Amino acid sequence: MDQDPVFQQLVTILTEKFEVPAERVRPRATLGELDLDSLAVVELYVTLQEHWDIPLDDSAATGELTLDQVTGAVSELLRSRDHGAA
Amino acid sequence: MRFDQATAVVTGIGGCLPDRVLSNQDVIAAGALGTSDDWIRTRTGIARRRHVDPCTSTGDLAVAAGRAALESARASGDAAEYRDPDLLVLATSTPDHPCPATAPDVAHRMGLGTVPAFDLAAVCSGFLYALTTATALLRSGACRAPLVIAAETYSTILDPQDRETAPIFGDGAAAVLLRLGPPDHPGAVLAADLGADGSGHQLITIPAGGSRLPAHRPGADPTDTYFRMQGREVYAHAVRRMTQSARRALEQARWTPTAVDAFIGHQANQRILDSVAERLGLPATRCFGNIHELGNTAAASIPLVMADAAVQSALAPGARTLLTAFGGGLTWASVALTWPAAPVRWRPPQPPPPHQSATRPPGSPAWTRTPSSSSS
Numbered sequence: 001m002d003q004d005p006v007f008q009q010l011v012t013i014l015t016e017k018f019e020v021p022a023e024r025v026r027p028r029a030t031l032g033e034l035d036l037d038s039l040a041v042v043e044l045y046v047t048l049q050e051h052w053d054i055p056l057d058d059s060a061a062t063g064e065l066t067l068d069q070v071t072g073a074v075s076e077l078l079r080s081r082d083h084g085a086a
Numbered sequence: 087m088r089f090d091q092a093t094a095v096v097t098g099i100g101g102c103l104p105d106r107v108l109s110n111q112d113v114i115a116a117g118a119l120g121t122s123d124d125w126i127r128t129r130t131g132i133a134r135r136r137h138v139d140p141c142t143s144t145g146d147l148a149v150a151a152g153r154a155a156l157e158s159a160r161a162s163g164d165a166a167e168y169r170d171p172d173l174l175v176l177a178t179s180t181p182d183h184p185c186p187a188t189a190p191d192v193a194h195r196m197g198l199g200t201v202p203a204f205d206l207a208a209v210c211s212g213f214l215y216a217l218t219t220a221t222a223l224l225r226s227g228a229c230r231a232p233l234v235i236a237a238e239t240y241s242t243i244l245d246p247q248d249r250e251t252a253p254i255f256g257d258g259a260a261a262v263l264l265r266l267g268p269p270d271h272p273g274a275v276l277a278a279d280l281g282a283d284g285s286g287h288q289l290i291t292i293p294a295g296g297s298r299l300p301a302h303r304p305g306a307d308p309t310d311t312y313f314r315m316q317g318r319e320v321y322a323h324a325v326r327r328m329t330q331s332a333r334r335a336l337e338q339a340r341w342t343p344t345a346v347d348a349f350i351g352h353q354a355n356q357r358i359l360d361s362v363a364e365r366l367g368l369p370a371t372r373c374f375g376n377i378h379e380l381g382n383t384a385a386a387s388i389p390l391v392m393a394d395a396a397v398q399s400a401l402a403p404g405a406r407t408l409l410t411a412f413g414g415g416l417t418w419a420s421v422a423l424t425w426p427a428a429p430v431r432w433r434p435p436q437p438p439p440p441h442q443s444a445t446r447p448p449g450s451p452a453w454t455r456t457p458s459s460s461s462s
Contacts, residue, residue, distance in 0.1 A: 037128075037129070038318050039129060039317075039318065039321055039355075039357055042318055042321045042322050043321070043325070043357070043361055045322065046322050046325050046326065046361075050365075058319075058322040059319060
């Protein structure tokens, strides 16, 4: 997971844009545990949509999601897109 | 849309605010809301807002703002033929009555005779929709001096117990007078972008009181006549649409983001405004707003920022200004214009005409039928 480019990008956004201390960013941490409130979670999702150019469903964005789960949702959409384009 | 020859020029700006100031604590206490001053400030950027008294309507604010705009135009010394409005557009989502439109009554009370007057309903994008519509009518030759007013009394449609909306919205009105002029004149409207997506109509709505769900239908829930908003979902749409629309307006105006001297976004939520400004690459020093003091005044929010004394003193006539809004519908709009030279004027709410002053019981939302009104 630590070498996954999707996870790495998520870490970069969380630490740079949301100013989450790097030592708190762990795959099993929830967005809520990182002090993202509900609007910040939506902002994160919009940022991920723009960065990866994918239709990530922001209506499903909640603070209970772990970084693993967010990474998985992004990766799944990227796989679908790549598969569709192939 | 790009307006590169004769276009609308703002020659007068007027505003009207109710006197009554409500702090966050006042709103929390009124609705027994399970929230705090800190939560509201952190989530929205709002510290206080204005509410009308129970007998003051949107039309009362609109008349005052319209008159203030005409005083502004007189003070700017423009030719007399451009100081008499020959068309009135009122942007509002809180009209005095579901029927008829409020604009004709506003025109009548302002003494404008029988000029064409109509309401324009684009919720929080209303002012920019109205400004663009008036610009097009002006350029077509349909009018000579259109008066565009944006007026709202959201306090009349808010559920005081709804934490999602009660702290957010406030009341107010502002107006601009337009005439045809060259694009290099201060106050010239240079480009516009409008859009809508009805697939999200349920995100910002008053569920009952229209033909879909008449308020008098047996079994209707009286609380369905309150305004409702799904704030979290709206956030994502607002950020995306405002950013896209602002970029399109900039492209039409042939401005780069670095060329923008002033950005005034619809005062929906400070975090939405910050997010849009960040995406556009606009530093905070070029972003202007009043959400801290007035909350979200819906259609009136952008012209109220334009009328703000602090903004007026910070910007010189001709400054390149980008206006961007998002609202129920869903609707969005952006306008690129140069900063007007008109001196702002303010007026207090116009007292209602005597025959209209007691149509609403104190404290009751405008469109909510009460047991006593139903049985009488």
